[in-house]
Amino acid sequence: MAIQLTIHLFGTLSSKVPNYDHKKGLLVDAPDAVTPEDLLKDLKIPLTHIGFVSDGRQAIQFDTPLTDKMNVSFFSLISGG
Amino acid sequence: MQRLLRIDLNKKSFLFEELSPKYVKLGGRALSSQIINREVPPTVDALDSRNKLIFAAGILAGTSFPNSGRLSVGAKSPLTGGIKEANAGGNAAQKLPKLGVQAIVLEGHADQLTTLKIDNAGVSFIDAAAIKGLGNYQTIEDLKQEHGDKVSIISIGPAGEKKLKAAGVSVTSPDFHVRMAARGGLGAVMGSKNVKAIVIDDTDSQKVEIMDREIFKKATAKFTKGVLAYPMIEGLNALGTPVLVNMINGMGCLPTRNYSVGQFDRAHQISGEYMAELMAKRPNSVPAHKCMAGCVIGCSNIFTNEKGDVIVSGLEYETIGLVGSNCMIDDIDMIAKINWACNDIGVDTMDVGAALALAMEADILKMGDANGALALVNEIRQGTDNGLMIGNGCKVTGDTLGSKRIPHVKGQSLAAYDPRGLKGTGTSYATSSMGADHTVGNAIPNPLSQYDPSSPDGQAEMSSFLQIYHAAIDSMGICLFASLPALDFADLQGHIVQSIGALLGETLDEDYIKQLGIATLKAEREFNINAGFTKEDDRLPQFFKKEPLLPSGNVFDVSDDDLDKVNAF
Numbered sequence: 049m050a051i052q053l054t055i056h057l058f059g060t061l062s063s064k065v066p067n068y069d070h071k072k073g074l075l076v077d078a079p080d081a082v083t084p085e086d087l088l089k090d091l092k093i094p095l096t097h098i099g100f101v102s103d104g105r106q107a108i109q110f111d112t113p114l115t116d117k118m119n120v121s122f123f124s125l126i127s128g129g
Numbered sequence: 130m131q132r133l134l135r136i137d138l139n140k141k142s143f144l145f146e147e148l149s150p151k152y153v154k155l156g157g158r159a160l161s162s163q164i165i166n167r168e169v170p171p172t173v174d175a176l177d178s179r180n181k182l183i184f185a186a187g188i189l190a191g192t193s194f195p196n197s198g199r200l201s202v203g204a205k206s207p208l209t210g211g212i213k214e215a216n217a218g219g220n221a222a223q224k225l226p227k228l229g230v231q232a233i234v235l236e237g238h239a240d241q242l243t244t245l246k247i248d249n250a251g252v253s254f255i256d257a258a259a260i261k262g263l264g265n266y267q268t269i270e271d272l273k274q275e276h277g278d279k280v281s282i283i284s285i286g287p288a289g290e291k292k293l294k295a296a297g298v299s300v301t302s303p304d305f306h307v308r309m310a311a312r313g314g315l316g317a318v319m320g321s322k323n324v325k326a327i328v329i330d331d332t333d334s335q336k337v338e339i340m341d342r343e344i345f346k347k348a349t350a351k352f353t354k355g356v357l358a359y360p361m362i363e364g365l366n367a368l369g370t371p372v373l374v375n376m377i378n379g380m381g382c383l384p385t386r387n388y389s390v391g392q393f394d395r396a397h398q399i400s401g402e403y404m405a406e407l408m409a410k411r412p413n414s415v416p417a418h419k420c421m422a423g424c425v426i427g428c429s430n431i432f433t434n435e436k437g438d439v440i441v442s443g444l445e446y447e448t449i450g451l452v453g454s455n456c457m458i459d460d461i462d463m464i465a466k467i468n469w470a471c472n473d474i475g476v477d478t479m480d481v482g483a484a485l486a487l488a489m490e491a492d493i494l495k496m497g498d499a500n501g502a503l504a505l506v507n508e509i510r511q512g513t514d515n516g517l518m519i520g521n522g523c524k525v526t527g528d529t530l531g532s533k534r535i536p537h538v539k540g541q542s543l544a545a546y547d548p549r550g551l552k553g554t555g556t557s558y559a560t561s562s563m564g565a566d567h568t569v570g571n572a573i574p575n576p577l578s579q580y581d582p583s584s585p586d587g588q589a590e591m592s593s594f595l596q597i598y599h600a601a602i603d604s605m606g607i608c609l610f611a612s613l614p615a616l617d618f619a620d621l622q623g624h625i626v627q628s629i630g631a632l633l634g635e636t637l638d639e640d641y642i643k644q645l646g647i648a649t650l651k652a653e654r655e656f657n658i659n660a661g662f663t664k665e666d667d668r669l670p671q672f673f674k675k676e677p678l679l680p681s682g683n684v685f686d687v688s689d690d691d692l693d694k695v696n697a698f
Contacts, residue, residue: 058375058402059364070402097360099575102379105680106550107574107582123376124364125575 050077051116055087059124064093073119084120085110099125131231133164136245136252138322139178139237143252148231154633156188158214159604159649160232161203165212166652171659175207175314176292176321182235184221184283184327187606191226191337192345194628195353196611198223198421200283200300200310201603205660208294208314208480208522209539209564212656214603215310218420218429219300221281221327222606227334239323242290246276248330257325262287264473264510265299265307268326273305276328284326286475287510288520289316294540295480295522296320299472302420306431306442311477312566313541314522340634348627353425355621359614365428366417370446371401373545377450380574380582381681382550384455384543386496387486388536391547391678393454399461404432404444407461412437426610432465440465441472447567450545451482456489456502463499470506476520481506483523483542488515491530534672539564539662546571548669549678549685551582556592556687560667560695562653568609570595583683589691596695597646600653604645605629647698654696664693 055074062068078087084101088094088110100123101108114120133146151167152160161183173179182204189197200222206213225231228249242257260268265286272282281301288296296316297309339345356362364372374396377383381391397403408414411434417427420443429443444465453464471478485502488494493515494501508516518526523542527535536543541564548555553572558565570592574582580591602612605625615621622642630637638644657666673685 058379059372060367062402094360097363099361099364099573100376100380104379106381106683109579121375121379123379124368124372125359125361 051080051082051114052076053078053082053087053114053117054119056119056121058121061093061097061122061124065091078114081113083111083113084108084122087120088122093122097125099123131226132229133232133234134230134247134252135234135236137236138239138243138324141239141254145229154188155604156190156231157185157199157201157604157606158203158216158600159645161185161201161214162212162649162652162656164232164234165203165205166656169205171205171656172661173205175205175210175318178238178322180205180318180321182315182318182322183232184225185232186222186225186230188604188629189632190222190606191224192339192632193423194349194607195356195423195425196421196608197606198423199603199606199608201606202298202310202315204315204318206313206315206564207292207317209541211539211564211660211662212562212653213313213315214563215297215312215315216603217298217300217308217310218302218608219281219308220303220422221283221300221329223422224281224329224331224334226337227331228329233327235322235324238321242323242325244272244326244328245324246328246330249333260325262290265475266473269299269301269305269307272326272328276330278305279330279332281329282326283329285316285319286473288475289320290325291512291517291520292317292320293476293509293517293520294525295476295484295520297475297477299475303422306420307472308420309472309477311479313564316475339632341631345628345631348624348631352621352624352628355618355624356611356614357425359617361613362426365426365610368401368405369416369428369430369443371404371444371449373446374400374449375402377546380550381678382547384450384536384545384547386457387455387490387534388543388547388673390680391550392680393457395459396454398459399449399453399464404430404461408432411435413439418443421608424608426608428610434462441469444468447545448478448482451479451542452485452502455482455486455545457497458499458502459497460499463503467499467503467506470503474506474509474520476509477522479544480522480542481519483536484519484526487523487527487530487532487535488519490534491532493530535670537565538669539666541565547678548673549683550681552585552685552687553580553582553588553591553595555669555673555685556588556692556695557596559669559692560592561596562650562657569599583681585686585688585691588687589694593695593698596650597643597698599646600649601642601646604649650696651698667692
């Protein structure tokens with residue numbers, strides 16, 4: 049069963065996906081229980097470039113199963129200073 | 130041979146002193162904290178002439194090691210009542226070792242406002258009456274006209290002269306933008322000593338002596354290569370620290386409306402991504418500005434308006450978080466203008482940002498009122514009651530206004546990471562001898578690790594580890610961002626240790642970084658205990674423990690027992 053997700057890319061990640069639209073994000077169909085790691089593989093973005101994944105509320109892991117209509121945000125690797 | 134330059138302001142005399150065994154081979158925060166712990170009476174008032182003000186170059190300063198030009202400024206803090214070190218970029222720390230000076234120690238106080246000039250001939254004491262009351266920018270311009278454009282200038286603005294608790298110390302970048310050692314009220318200590326500025330001129334100075342130049346060169350090259358290969362650097366270079374706005378908002382930890390919620394619905398308008406769009410269109414904006422010679426990252430910026438006039442450099446995440454979302458201000462140009470005013474007056478944007486939010490909560494001005502906030506900041510310069518209140522930081526402001534939600538530890542405001550969602554950072558805020566400070570041990574999660582920032586468990590160990598590491602890094606003079614890749618790749622830590630070993634002509638222990646960090650933290654802890662601090666001072670305000678942070682619902686629930694373990698080295 050397929051689910052629909054909206055992916056948002058922040059920092060320099062958007063430059064790795066041609067024609068990425070900041071306002072809309074990426075609307076994708078994905079298999080049930082797809083994970084952030086699966087999405088990154090499809091986008092050809094290495095895990096080592098990711099600092100943080102969010103479900104719009106708080107941090108989630110690379111292996112967190114995603115559910116229908118979720119907003120998934122990926123952020124560049126960064127830290128505070 | 131590196132030396133201390135002791136300046137007796139009472140007598141207008143100076144002495145170059147060889148580093149004694151207790152200080153030898155130290156630099157930056159380690160050297161500053163050891164001097165304060167040994168030489169400043171811990172219970173003395175921070176504005177008393179017996180307090181000492183230290184300007185210490187890091188161990189690697191003046192060499193070709195990348196990003197090693199942070200200047201540590203230290204004293205007993207008028208804001209926290211404890212020991213303090215705040216560091217800044219700029220080019221002062223790169224010049225001092227070339228003059229054979231590892232640290233300047235200001236003792237006593239001058240009988241009139243004074244500018245100190247330090248060069249190969251020693252120290253000149255110059256009457257500063259002509260620049261009395263000037264903001265940092267005009268002070269810098271006047272001193273540059275007088276002493277040339279090859280110098281570095283350390284200065285205070287009106288807030289430092291007024292001895293306000295949120296006053297910081299300005300250090301110029303090579304292109305004469307202001308960098309601030311902002312935290313802890315060290316500008317007030319400089320003001321209490323009647324020193325308006327220090328001009329450092331390293332004309333005709335010598336290169337820093339490196340005992341084994343070949344090994345140093347190789348280790349430094351390997352470290353530089355490792356830093357540049359680290360994926361984080363790309364983001365910092367392109368977007369600077371404001372890239373954190375969307376990220377911390379996504380975590381639900383962006384301070385918003387005086388730490389009431391963790392997300393700001395207009396975060397995009399103050400984000401690094403939006404700033405990059407603006408800067409691409411605006412003449413003279415520089416998105417990858419370098420604040421010090423030898424920087425290989427370029428995380429700072431020069432932010433201009435539509436005409437190409439500079440508003441401020443650099444506009445950083447912490448300022449945007451505290452002055453922006455925390456005050457519900459969504460206009461990035463206004464945040465930049467408030468930043469410039471704070472720099473010119475010479476106050477910490479973080480403590481003042483937190484104070485502005487408290488003033489808004491108390492209806493002194495409307496929440497989100499950017500023009501009102503700028504006007505209130507400018508009242509610091511004028512010395513009105515409200516201006517002086519804001520200029521003394523968030524604790525004084527909150528106490529004055531009767532707030533029960535003052536976001537501080539040991540009198541210093543929190544940084545722009547809500548501790549209810551980032552509990553490792555919250556643990557560092559609570560337990561650091563410096564007061565609430567993010568650079569002492571900021572535990573930002575990485576999904577490649579299994580570290581959970583929202584769990585109460587394991588935060589003491591995480592904070593302790595980070596505090597030890599960053600105390601050592603601050604002692605070497607290395608910028609925090611250049612040090613972060615070495616947290617993920619241990620071989621880079623090896624290259625740091627090898628570089629220092631080659632510089633000093635010694636083979637250092639494998640756990641040199643840990644030893645240096647622990648020794649520094651112990652000195653700081655000892656000073657604070659002797660000043661009267663107890664474990665009850667190592668706690669976050671109650672509202673972080675009771676009020677759930679939306680949208681996650683987290684509260685800060687790291688136990689007091691765990692907090693008390695952080696400093697049990």
